[in-house]
Amino acid sequence: xxxxxxxxxxxxxxxxxxxxxxxxxxxxxxxxxxxxxxxSTISMKLAMMMKKQTQMNHKVNIVCLRENATYLRDSVYDxxxxxxxxxxxxxxxxxxxSPLRIVxxxxxxxxxxxxxxxxxxxxxxTIGNVIALWYEEAANFKSPEVFDQTNPTFIRQKSxxxxxxxxxxxxxPPKNPYEWINEWVDxxxxxDDYFIDTSTYLDDKLGVTSPQQLKLIERYKENDYDYYRxxxxxxxxxxxxxxxNMNLFHPLEELPSDDPIQHIAYAVDAGHINSATxxxxxxxxxxNNLILLNTYYYSPMNQSYKKAPSDLVPxxxxxxxEIDEQYQAPTLKRTIDSAEGALxxxxxxxxxxxxxxxxxxxEADMIDFVxxxxxxxRVYYLDIPENQIFIQQHRQYQWDEKTIQSDKPKVIKENDHxxxxxxxxxxxxxxxxxIKRGGFVQWM
Numbered sequence: 001x002x003x004x005x006x007x008x009x010x011x012x013x014x015x016x017x018x019x020x021x022x023x024x025x026x027x028x029x030x031x032x033x034x035x036x037x038x039x040s041t042i043s044m045k046l047a048m049m050m051k052k053q054t055q056m057n058h059k060v061n062i063v064c065l066r067e068n069a070t071y072l073r074d075s076v077y078d079x080x081x082x083x084x085x086x087x088x089x090x091x092x093x094x095x096x097x098s099p100l101r102i103v104x105x106x107x108x109x110x111x112x113x114x115x116x117x118x119x120x121x122x123x124x125x126t127i128g129n130v131i132a133l134w135y136e137e138a139a140n141f142k143s144p145e146v147f148d149q150t151n152p153t154f155i156r157q158k159s160x161x162x163x164x165x166x167x168x169x170x171x172x173p174p175k176n177p178y179e180w181i182n183e184w185v186d187x188x189x190x191x192d193d194y195f196i197d198t199s200t201y202l203d204d205k206l207g208v209t210s211p212q213q214l215k216l217i218e219r220y221k222e223n224d225y226d227y228y229r230x231x232x233x234x235x236x237x238x239x240x241x242x243x244x245n246m247n248l249f250h251p252l253e254e255l256p257s258d259d260p261i262q263h264i265a266y267a268v269d270a271g272h273i274n275s276a277t278x279x280x281x282x283x284x285x286x287x288n289n290l291i292l293l294n295t296y297y298y299s300p301m302n303q304s305y306k307k308a309p310s311d312l313v314p315x316x317x318x319x320x321x322e323i324d325e326q327y328q329a330p331t332l333k334r335t336i337d338s339a340e341g342a343l344x345x346x347x348x349x350x351x352x353x354x355x356x357x358x359x360x361x362x363e364a365d366m367i368d369f370v371x372x373x374x375x376x377x378r379v380y381y382l383d384i385p386e387n388q389i390f391i392q393q394h395r396q397y398q399w400d401e402k403t404i405q406s407d408k409p410k411v412i413k414e415n416d417h418x419x420x421x422x423x424x425x426x427x428x429x430x431x432x433x434x435i436k437r438g439g440f441v442q443w444m
Contacts, residue, residue, distance in 0.1 A: 009048070012086055016203040017041045025195035029138075029185055030170045032199035033234035035209060035217075038170045039136060043076075043083035046111075046132055046168075051089065053131065054107045058161045060131045062111050063154050067140040069115025072100055076136040080111050116141065119149035129159040132166050139171040139181045176364065177236040180407045200233050216376075224248060224375035231375070239404050243367055243397045243411060243419075248374040251383040252291065259285045263332035263432070264293075266320060267425035268355065269417045270312075270336065270343040274301055276417045277343070279316045280390070281323045282425055284332060288434060290373060290426070292381035294323060295418065297389050309346040317351050335428040337420070358428045363411055366423045372435045373426055390418040 013021060014037050020028060021041070030038035046062050053060045064076045077100050084090050084102070094103045100113040112127055133154050135141065147169075155165045173182060188194040201209055201217065221228040224245055229235045255261065261283035268279045276299040283291045296319040300306040307315075324331070336344060338357030347353050360366065373379055381387050397419045403410045411419075430436055 015205050016199055020197045023195040027194045028168045029196045031173050033232040035201040036199040038199055039079055042168050042170055043079040047083040054104050054109050059107045060109045060129045060159045061127050062132045064113050064134045065116050072113045077113050119146050122153050128157050130154045130157045130165055131159050131162045134168040136170055138169040139174055143180055144184045173234045173236050175230045178405050178407055182236050220375050223377040227375035239399050241398050246395055250380045252380050259287045261329045262286055264329050265332045265425050265429050267335040267421040269421040270340045277312055278417045278421050280421045289378045295386045295390050309342045313346045313350050333428050335424045358424045369426045393418045
Protein backbone atom coordinates (compact mmCIF):
# COMPACT_ATOMS: atom_id res chain seq x y z
CA UNK A 1 0.00 0.00 0.00
CA UNK A 2 1.34 3.43 -0.94
CA UNK A 3 1.43 5.84 1.97
CA UNK A 4 0.06 9.32 1.42
CA UNK A 5 1.61 12.29 3.19
CA UNK A 6 -0.96 14.79 4.38
CA UNK A 7 0.17 18.41 4.32
CA UNK A 8 -1.77 20.92 6.39
CA UNK A 9 -1.43 24.46 5.13
CA UNK A 10 -2.32 25.66 8.63
CA UNK A 11 1.06 24.29 9.75
CA UNK A 12 2.91 26.23 7.05
CA UNK A 13 0.97 29.47 6.62
CA UNK A 14 1.13 32.08 9.37
CA UNK A 15 -2.37 32.76 10.80
CA UNK A 16 -1.94 36.44 9.94
CA UNK A 17 -2.18 35.61 6.22
CA UNK A 18 -5.47 33.67 6.35
CA UNK A 19 -7.41 36.58 4.81
CA UNK A 20 -4.79 37.18 2.12
CA UNK A 21 -4.81 33.46 1.28
CA UNK A 22 -8.58 33.41 0.80
CA UNK A 23 -9.26 36.84 -0.71
CA UNK A 24 -11.05 37.13 -4.04
CA UNK A 25 -9.55 40.55 -4.77
CA UNK A 26 -8.00 41.00 -8.21
CA UNK A 27 -4.91 42.75 -6.86
CA UNK A 28 -3.21 41.64 -3.66
CA UNK A 29 -0.56 43.88 -2.10
CA UNK A 30 1.63 42.36 0.63
CA UNK A 31 3.81 44.97 2.28
CA UNK A 32 5.89 44.58 5.40
CA UNK A 33 9.22 44.46 7.11
CA UNK A 34 12.00 42.02 6.45
CA UNK A 35 11.31 38.49 7.61
CA UNK A 36 7.55 39.04 7.64
CA UNK A 37 6.71 35.91 5.56
CA UNK A 38 4.94 37.81 2.78
CA UNK A 39 7.06 36.36 -0.04
CA SER A 40 7.00 32.82 1.36
CA THR A 41 3.21 33.03 1.76
CA ILE A 42 2.67 34.23 -1.81
CA SER A 43 5.00 31.60 -3.23
CA MET A 44 3.13 28.84 -1.39
CA LYS A 45 -0.21 30.26 -2.52
CA LEU A 46 0.99 30.16 -6.14
CA ALA A 47 2.28 26.62 -5.68
CA MET A 48 -1.14 25.52 -4.42
CA MET A 49 -2.93 27.31 -7.25
CA MET A 50 -0.73 25.41 -9.69
CA LYS A 51 -1.29 22.11 -7.87
CA LYS A 52 -5.06 22.51 -8.06
CA GLN A 53 -4.90 22.89 -11.84
CA THR A 54 -2.35 20.16 -12.58
CA GLN A 55 -4.34 17.66 -10.52
CA MET A 56 -7.13 18.22 -13.04
CA ASN A 57 -4.65 17.81 -15.92
CA HIS A 58 -5.02 21.45 -16.92
CA LYS A 59 -2.09 23.17 -18.64
CA VAL A 60 -1.67 26.58 -16.99
CA ASN A 61 1.07 29.15 -16.39
CA ILE A 62 2.11 31.55 -13.63
CA VAL A 63 4.28 34.60 -14.32
CA CYS A 64 6.82 35.88 -11.75
CA LEU A 65 8.42 39.27 -12.28
CA ARG A 66 11.37 41.27 -10.94
CA GLU A 67 12.55 44.73 -11.94
CA ASN A 68 15.72 43.28 -13.44
CA ALA A 69 16.44 39.83 -14.87
CA THR A 70 19.72 39.73 -12.95
CA TYR A 71 17.87 39.21 -9.66
CA LEU A 72 15.47 36.47 -10.77
CA ARG A 73 17.52 33.36 -10.00
CA ASP A 74 18.45 34.25 -6.42
CA SER A 75 15.05 35.59 -5.43
CA VAL A 76 11.72 34.70 -6.98
CA TYR A 77 12.94 31.54 -8.77
CA ASP A 78 14.46 30.18 -5.56
CA UNK A 79 11.35 31.22 -3.65
CA UNK A 80 9.04 29.22 -5.93
CA UNK A 81 11.44 26.26 -5.78
CA UNK A 82 11.30 26.41 -1.98
CA UNK A 83 7.49 26.57 -1.98
CA UNK A 84 7.21 23.48 -4.17
CA UNK A 85 9.54 21.64 -1.83
CA UNK A 86 7.41 22.59 1.17
CA UNK A 87 4.50 20.74 -0.44
CA UNK A 88 6.66 17.77 -1.50
CA UNK A 89 6.10 18.65 -5.16
CA UNK A 90 9.71 19.01 -6.30
CA UNK A 91 9.78 15.70 -8.19
CA UNK A 92 6.80 16.77 -10.27
CA UNK A 93 8.80 19.58 -11.89
CA UNK A 94 11.78 20.17 -14.15
CA UNK A 95 13.88 23.15 -13.03
CA UNK A 96 15.42 24.99 -15.97
CA UNK A 97 17.90 27.81 -15.73
CA SER A 98 18.30 28.89 -19.36
CA PRO A 99 15.78 30.33 -19.69
CA LEU A 100 14.57 30.36 -16.11
CA ARG A 101 11.51 28.18 -15.98
CA ILE A 102 9.95 25.58 -13.70
CA VAL A 103 7.89 23.10 -15.74
CA UNK A 104 5.39 20.52 -14.53
CA UNK A 105 6.43 17.19 -16.03
CA UNK A 106 3.01 15.79 -16.85
CA UNK A 107 0.92 18.78 -17.93
CA UNK A 108 3.75 21.09 -19.15
CA UNK A 109 2.31 23.82 -16.96
CA UNK A 110 5.04 26.27 -15.97
CA UNK A 111 6.25 29.08 -13.79
CA UNK A 112 7.77 31.75 -16.05
CA UNK A 113 10.28 34.29 -14.74
CA UNK A 114 10.86 37.67 -16.38
CA UNK A 115 12.86 40.80 -15.65
CA UNK A 116 10.91 43.93 -16.50
CA UNK A 117 13.82 46.13 -17.54
CA UNK A 118 11.62 47.30 -20.42
CA UNK A 119 7.87 46.50 -20.19
CA UNK A 120 7.44 47.00 -23.94
CA UNK A 121 9.61 43.93 -24.59
CA UNK A 122 6.96 41.77 -22.90
CA UNK A 123 4.05 43.03 -24.99
CA UNK A 124 4.57 40.40 -27.68
CA UNK A 125 4.71 37.61 -25.09
CA THR A 126 2.23 34.85 -25.88
CA ILE A 127 2.63 32.10 -23.28
CA GLY A 128 -1.16 31.81 -22.77
CA ASN A 129 -3.16 30.04 -20.04
CA VAL A 130 -2.12 32.50 -17.32
CA ILE A 131 -3.66 32.02 -13.88
CA ALA A 132 -1.59 34.47 -11.76
CA LEU A 133 1.10 37.19 -11.78
CA TRP A 134 3.57 38.05 -9.02
CA TYR A 135 5.68 41.21 -8.75
CA GLU A 136 8.37 40.44 -6.17
CA GLU A 137 10.23 43.42 -4.61
CA ALA A 138 7.65 45.68 -6.25
CA ALA A 139 9.19 48.82 -4.72
CA ASN A 140 12.24 48.37 -6.94
CA PHE A 141 10.27 48.81 -10.16
CA LYS A 142 10.59 52.22 -11.81
CA SER A 143 7.02 53.43 -11.40
CA PRO A 144 3.38 52.24 -11.37
CA GLU A 145 3.40 52.68 -15.14
CA VAL A 146 5.35 49.41 -15.28
CA PHE A 147 2.34 47.63 -13.77
CA ASP A 148 -0.05 49.46 -16.10
CA GLN A 149 1.96 48.36 -19.13
CA THR A 150 2.70 44.79 -18.03
CA ASN A 151 -0.56 43.62 -16.44
CA PRO A 152 -2.68 43.77 -19.63
CA THR A 153 -0.08 41.69 -21.49
CA PHE A 154 -0.71 38.69 -19.24
CA ILE A 155 -4.26 39.28 -17.99
CA ARG A 156 -5.58 39.08 -21.55
CA GLN A 157 -3.99 35.61 -21.76
CA LYS A 158 -6.21 34.31 -18.94
CA SER A 159 -6.68 30.58 -18.74
CA UNK A 160 -10.17 29.30 -19.42
CA UNK A 161 -9.91 27.35 -16.17
CA UNK A 162 -10.03 30.47 -13.97
CA UNK A 163 -12.45 33.38 -13.67
CA UNK A 164 -9.75 36.04 -13.36
CA UNK A 165 -5.97 36.47 -13.04
CA UNK A 166 -4.97 37.61 -9.53
CA UNK A 167 -1.97 39.94 -9.44
CA UNK A 168 0.28 39.79 -6.36
CA UNK A 169 2.67 42.53 -5.27
CA UNK A 170 5.16 42.04 -2.43
CA UNK A 171 7.64 44.62 -1.16
CA UNK A 172 9.40 46.20 1.79
CA PRO A 173 8.15 49.79 2.17
CA PRO A 174 10.91 52.34 1.43
CA LYS A 175 12.05 54.65 4.20
CA ASN A 176 10.96 57.71 2.24
CA PRO A 177 7.16 58.23 2.59
CA TYR A 178 7.20 60.08 -0.74
CA GLU A 179 8.61 57.12 -2.65
CA TRP A 180 6.23 56.33 -5.52
CA ILE A 181 5.12 52.94 -4.22
CA ASN A 182 4.11 54.31 -0.82
CA GLU A 183 1.92 56.90 -2.50
CA TRP A 184 0.60 54.36 -5.03
CA VAL A 185 -0.52 51.96 -2.31
CA ASP A 186 -2.12 54.75 -0.29
CA UNK A 187 -4.08 55.68 -3.40
CA UNK A 188 -5.44 52.11 -3.66
CA UNK A 189 -6.86 52.01 -0.13
CA UNK A 190 -10.62 51.77 -0.28
CA UNK A 191 -10.59 50.29 -3.80
CA ASP A 192 -12.55 47.01 -3.69
CA ASP A 193 -10.33 45.51 -6.38
CA TYR A 194 -7.33 45.75 -4.06
CA PHE A 195 -6.51 43.81 -0.90
CA ILE A 196 -3.66 45.40 1.11
CA ASP A 197 -1.88 43.49 3.87
CA THR A 198 0.85 44.69 6.23
CA SER A 199 2.95 42.18 8.15
CA THR A 200 6.09 42.04 10.29
CA TYR A 201 8.30 39.39 11.87
CA LEU A 202 6.16 39.81 15.01
CA ASP A 203 3.35 37.97 13.18
CA ASP A 204 5.28 34.72 13.50
CA LYS A 205 3.00 32.36 15.44
CA LEU A 206 4.60 29.17 14.09
CA GLY A 207 8.06 29.69 15.58
CA VAL A 208 9.80 30.01 12.22
CA THR A 209 12.09 32.91 13.17
CA SER A 210 15.24 31.44 14.68
CA PRO A 211 16.83 32.68 17.93
CA GLN A 212 19.82 33.83 15.86
CA GLN A 213 17.58 35.99 13.66
CA LEU A 214 15.78 37.41 16.69
CA LYS A 215 19.12 38.27 18.27
CA LEU A 216 20.17 40.11 15.12
CA ILE A 217 16.87 42.01 15.03
CA GLU A 218 17.39 43.07 18.64
CA ARG A 219 20.82 44.36 17.65
CA TYR A 220 19.27 46.64 15.05
CA LYS A 221 16.63 47.72 17.56
CA GLU A 222 19.18 48.65 20.22
CA ASN A 223 21.61 50.45 17.90
CA ASP A 224 19.26 52.40 15.64
CA TYR A 225 15.58 52.23 16.52
CA ASP A 226 14.42 54.20 13.48
CA TYR A 227 16.32 51.89 11.16
CA TYR A 228 14.80 48.90 12.97
CA ARG A 229 11.33 50.40 12.44
CA UNK A 230 12.06 50.82 8.74
CA UNK A 231 13.73 47.46 8.16
CA UNK A 232 11.70 45.11 10.35
CA UNK A 233 8.43 46.92 11.01
CA UNK A 234 8.14 48.19 7.44
CA UNK A 235 7.49 51.78 8.48
CA UNK A 236 8.21 54.75 6.23
CA UNK A 237 10.15 56.56 8.95
CA UNK A 238 11.25 59.45 6.74
CA UNK A 239 14.73 60.69 5.93
CA UNK A 240 15.24 63.54 8.36
CA UNK A 241 17.96 66.06 7.49
CA UNK A 242 21.16 64.34 8.60
CA UNK A 243 22.00 61.31 6.49
CA UNK A 244 23.62 59.26 9.27
CA ASN A 245 23.32 58.89 13.03
CA MET A 246 26.83 59.91 14.06
CA ASN A 247 26.54 58.07 17.38
CA LEU A 248 26.93 54.89 15.35
CA PHE A 249 30.48 55.78 14.22
CA HIS A 250 32.45 54.40 17.15
CA PRO A 251 35.90 55.93 17.89
CA LEU A 252 38.82 53.72 18.89
CA GLU A 253 42.03 54.76 20.62
CA GLU A 254 43.65 51.55 19.41
CA LEU A 255 42.71 48.35 17.60
CA PRO A 256 40.86 45.77 19.72
CA SER A 257 43.09 42.95 20.91
CA ASP A 258 40.34 40.35 20.54
CA ASP A 259 39.27 41.22 16.99
CA PRO A 260 42.24 41.16 14.59
CA ILE A 261 42.14 42.62 11.09
CA GLN A 262 41.68 39.96 8.42
CA HIS A 263 41.58 42.09 5.26
CA ILE A 264 42.21 45.63 4.09
CA ALA A 265 39.81 47.41 1.74
CA TYR A 266 40.64 50.62 -0.07
CA ALA A 267 38.24 53.08 -1.66
CA VAL A 268 38.92 56.22 -3.68
CA ASP A 269 36.75 59.17 -4.59
CA ALA A 270 38.68 61.17 -7.16
CA GLY A 271 38.26 64.86 -7.90
CA HIS A 272 39.60 67.34 -10.38
CA ILE A 273 40.08 71.12 -10.58
CA ASN A 274 38.27 72.14 -7.35
CA SER A 275 37.18 68.73 -6.02
CA ALA A 276 39.15 66.77 -3.46
CA THR A 277 40.60 63.30 -3.86
CA UNK A 278 40.47 60.87 -0.97
CA UNK A 279 41.52 57.29 -0.32
CA UNK A 280 40.15 55.41 2.66
CA UNK A 281 41.81 52.38 4.21
CA UNK A 282 39.35 50.13 6.02
CA UNK A 283 40.11 47.03 8.05
CA UNK A 284 37.62 44.16 8.06
CA UNK A 285 38.02 42.23 11.29
CA UNK A 286 37.52 38.65 12.41
CA UNK A 287 34.15 39.67 13.89
CA ASN A 288 33.27 41.23 10.54
CA ASN A 289 33.39 44.79 11.79
CA LEU A 290 34.70 47.60 9.59
CA ILE A 291 37.32 49.93 11.06
CA LEU A 292 38.52 53.06 9.26
CA LEU A 293 42.28 52.81 9.70
CA ASN A 294 43.51 55.90 7.89
CA THR A 295 42.53 58.56 5.37
CA TYR A 296 44.44 60.15 2.51
CA TYR A 297 42.93 63.51 1.56
CA TYR A 298 43.98 66.15 -0.92
CA SER A 299 41.95 69.28 -1.72
CA PRO A 300 42.92 71.61 -4.59
CA MET A 301 40.77 74.44 -3.22
CA ASN A 302 42.63 77.77 -3.01
CA GLN A 303 45.78 76.19 -4.42
CA SER A 304 47.51 77.90 -7.29
CA TYR A 305 48.92 74.59 -8.49
CA LYS A 306 46.38 71.78 -8.86
CA LYS A 307 47.74 68.26 -8.70
CA ALA A 308 47.18 66.13 -11.78
CA PRO A 309 46.55 62.33 -11.72
CA SER A 310 50.28 61.87 -12.33
CA ASP A 311 50.90 63.72 -9.04
CA LEU A 312 48.14 62.00 -7.08
CA VAL A 313 48.93 58.41 -8.01
CA PRO A 314 52.39 58.32 -6.34
CA UNK A 315 50.89 59.81 -3.17
CA UNK A 316 47.96 57.37 -3.01
CA UNK A 317 50.26 54.47 -3.89
CA UNK A 318 52.62 55.44 -1.05
CA UNK A 319 49.64 55.67 1.31
CA UNK A 320 48.56 52.13 0.35
CA UNK A 321 52.08 50.75 0.73
CA GLU A 322 52.39 52.23 4.21
CA ILE A 323 49.05 50.75 5.29
CA ASP A 324 50.00 47.34 3.87
CA GLU A 325 53.33 47.46 5.68
CA GLN A 326 51.76 48.54 8.97
CA TYR A 327 48.94 46.00 9.12
CA GLN A 328 50.30 43.05 7.17
CA ALA A 329 46.86 41.93 6.02
CA PRO A 330 45.80 40.89 2.49
CA THR A 331 44.00 43.42 0.33
CA LEU A 332 40.37 42.53 -0.28
CA LYS A 333 39.44 45.13 -2.91
CA ARG A 334 40.57 48.48 -4.22
CA THR A 335 37.39 50.32 -5.16
CA ILE A 336 36.74 53.45 -7.19
CA ASP A 337 33.83 55.12 -8.98
CA SER A 338 33.45 53.24 -12.29
CA ALA A 339 33.07 56.57 -14.10
CA GLU A 340 36.52 57.74 -12.99
CA GLY A 341 38.93 57.08 -15.84
CA ALA A 342 41.91 59.40 -15.40
CA LEU A 343 43.14 58.15 -12.03
CA UNK A 344 42.41 54.50 -12.88
CA UNK A 345 44.39 54.69 -16.10
CA UNK A 346 47.26 56.51 -14.42
CA UNK A 347 47.41 53.83 -11.71
CA UNK A 348 47.68 51.09 -14.32
CA UNK A 349 50.36 53.02 -16.18
CA UNK A 350 52.48 53.87 -13.12
CA UNK A 351 51.95 50.85 -10.83
CA UNK A 352 50.14 48.13 -12.77
CA UNK A 353 47.34 48.18 -10.16
CA UNK A 354 43.79 47.96 -11.48
CA UNK A 355 41.06 49.46 -9.33
CA UNK A 356 37.62 47.88 -9.30
CA UNK A 357 34.93 50.25 -10.52
CA UNK A 358 31.70 50.30 -8.53
CA UNK A 359 28.57 51.30 -10.43
CA UNK A 360 26.71 54.08 -8.65
CA UNK A 361 22.94 53.85 -8.18
CA UNK A 362 20.36 56.15 -6.58
CA GLU A 363 21.82 58.06 -3.65
CA ALA A 364 19.29 56.64 -1.18
CA ASP A 365 20.08 53.08 -2.28
CA MET A 366 23.85 53.53 -1.83
CA ILE A 367 23.40 55.21 1.55
CA ASP A 368 21.23 52.33 2.73
CA PHE A 369 24.20 49.94 2.52
CA VAL A 370 26.10 52.11 4.99
CA UNK A 371 23.04 52.70 7.19
CA UNK A 372 22.55 48.95 7.46
CA UNK A 373 26.11 48.38 8.64
CA UNK A 374 25.85 51.27 11.08
CA UNK A 375 22.58 49.99 12.51
CA UNK A 376 24.28 46.73 13.40
CA UNK A 377 26.93 48.62 15.40
CA ARG A 378 29.76 47.43 13.17
CA VAL A 379 31.45 50.69 12.08
CA TYR A 380 34.53 52.00 13.91
CA TYR A 381 37.33 54.47 13.23
CA LEU A 382 40.75 55.05 14.70
CA ASP A 383 40.58 58.43 16.42
CA ILE A 384 43.66 59.88 14.75
CA PRO A 385 44.19 63.29 13.09
CA GLU A 386 44.08 61.83 9.57
CA ASN A 387 40.55 60.48 10.11
CA GLN A 388 39.03 63.70 11.42
CA ILE A 389 38.14 64.90 7.90
CA PHE A 390 36.12 61.68 7.50
CA ILE A 391 34.14 62.33 10.69
CA GLN A 392 33.72 66.02 9.93
CA GLN A 393 32.30 65.37 6.46
CA HIS A 394 29.95 62.67 7.70
CA ARG A 395 28.63 65.03 10.39
CA GLN A 396 27.91 67.62 7.70
CA TYR A 397 26.42 65.10 5.27
CA GLN A 398 22.78 66.11 4.79
CA TRP A 399 19.79 65.58 2.58
CA ASP A 400 18.78 68.48 0.39
CA GLU A 401 15.56 69.68 2.06
CA LYS A 402 14.19 70.75 -1.32
CA THR A 403 14.19 67.11 -2.48
CA ILE A 404 13.15 65.23 0.68
CA GLN A 405 9.46 65.34 -0.27
CA SER A 406 10.13 63.58 -3.58
CA ASP A 407 10.69 60.01 -4.70
CA LYS A 408 14.29 60.85 -5.68
CA PRO A 409 15.84 62.60 -2.66
CA LYS A 410 19.33 64.02 -3.10
CA VAL A 411 22.15 64.88 -0.76
CA ILE A 412 23.93 68.22 -0.65
CA LYS A 413 27.01 67.70 -2.82
CA GLU A 414 29.52 69.70 -0.82
CA ASN A 415 32.52 68.33 1.05
CA ASP A 416 31.23 64.78 0.69
CA HIS A 417 34.28 63.06 -0.80
CA UNK A 418 34.98 60.73 2.15
CA UNK A 419 31.23 60.00 2.32
CA UNK A 420 31.23 58.88 -1.31
CA UNK A 421 34.39 56.81 -0.86
CA UNK A 422 32.92 55.09 2.20
CA UNK A 423 29.73 54.20 0.31
CA UNK A 424 31.86 52.68 -2.47
CA UNK A 425 33.84 50.65 0.07
CA UNK A 426 30.76 49.23 1.82
CA UNK A 427 28.87 48.52 -1.42
CA UNK A 428 31.79 46.80 -3.12
CA UNK A 429 32.51 44.60 -0.10
CA UNK A 430 28.89 43.96 0.83
CA UNK A 431 29.10 40.19 0.36
CA UNK A 432 32.13 39.92 2.63
CA UNK A 433 30.50 42.18 5.20
CA UNK A 434 27.30 40.16 4.95
CA ILE A 435 24.97 42.98 4.03
CA LYS A 436 22.73 44.09 1.21
CA ARG A 437 20.53 47.10 0.74
CA GLY A 438 17.79 47.03 3.39
CA GLY A 439 18.82 43.68 4.81
CA PHE A 440 21.36 41.24 6.18
CA VAL A 441 23.01 38.29 4.50
CA GLN A 442 24.41 35.69 6.87
CA TRP A 443 28.16 35.81 6.33
CA MET A 444 29.42 32.92 8.45
